[in-house]
Amino acid sequence: MVAGKVLTVGEVAERSGVAVSTIHYYEEKKLIKSWRTASNQRRYDRSILRRIAIIRIAKQAGISLKEIKYHLDRLPQEAISREDWQQVSQEWHEMLNERIKSLTQLRDNLGGCIGCGCLSMADCPLRNPRDVLGQDGPGAQILIQAKPD
Numbered sequence: 001m002v003a004g005k006v007l008t009v010g011e012v013a014e015r016s017g018v019a020v021s022t023i024h025y026y027e028e029k030k031l032i033k034s035w036r037t038a039s040n041q042r043r044y045d046r047s048i049l050r051r052i053a054i055i056r057i058a059k060q061a062g063i064s065l066k067e068i069k070y071h072l073d074r075l076p077q078e079a080i081s082r083e084d085w086q087q088v089s090q091e092w093h094e095m096l097n098e099r100i101k102s103l104t105q106l107r108d109n110l111g112g113c114i115g116c117g118c119l120s121m122a123d124c125p126l127r128n129p130r131d132v133l134g135q136d137g138p139g140a141q142i143l144i145q146a147k148p149d
């Protein structure tokens with residue numbers, strides 16, 4: 001390592017604004033890496049700060065650590081470039097748009113359920129989203145399909 005680029009866990013915490021325990025947790029989840037000195041103390045490359053910044057942004061956007069790891073694993077371990085971040089942020093932008101669309105649809109469908117309580121497989125849009133059963137034909141498909149021949 002180049003002198004001056006190596007940080008202790010306390011320095012990473014101070015510069016990133018993340019608690020030491022959170023840094024250890026990210027490491028346990030293999031989102032970040034460190035190495036040990038001869039006296040068994042953790043050391044981090046300074047480039048870890050950019051990686052932690054990305055993790056924090058993603059968490060604020062509601063992206064799970066599993067999804068964050070999936071994307072970070074595809075990036076260089078050291079020195080995430082501006083282009084790398086642009087690629088990942090574009091993918092997350094598209095993923096968040098899909099989630100917003102899905103949640104908006106769920107919210108709109110939920111409106112019909114308020115005060116209903118039927119939870120009917122045939123009528124409730126939340127139990128039968130996109131009328132999957134309706135693709136099998138008209139009528140009460142559950143009853144039709146359950147009927148012995």
Ligand code: FES
Nearest residue numbers: 113116118119124
């Ligand atoms: S609970 Fe009746 S329509 Fe959803």
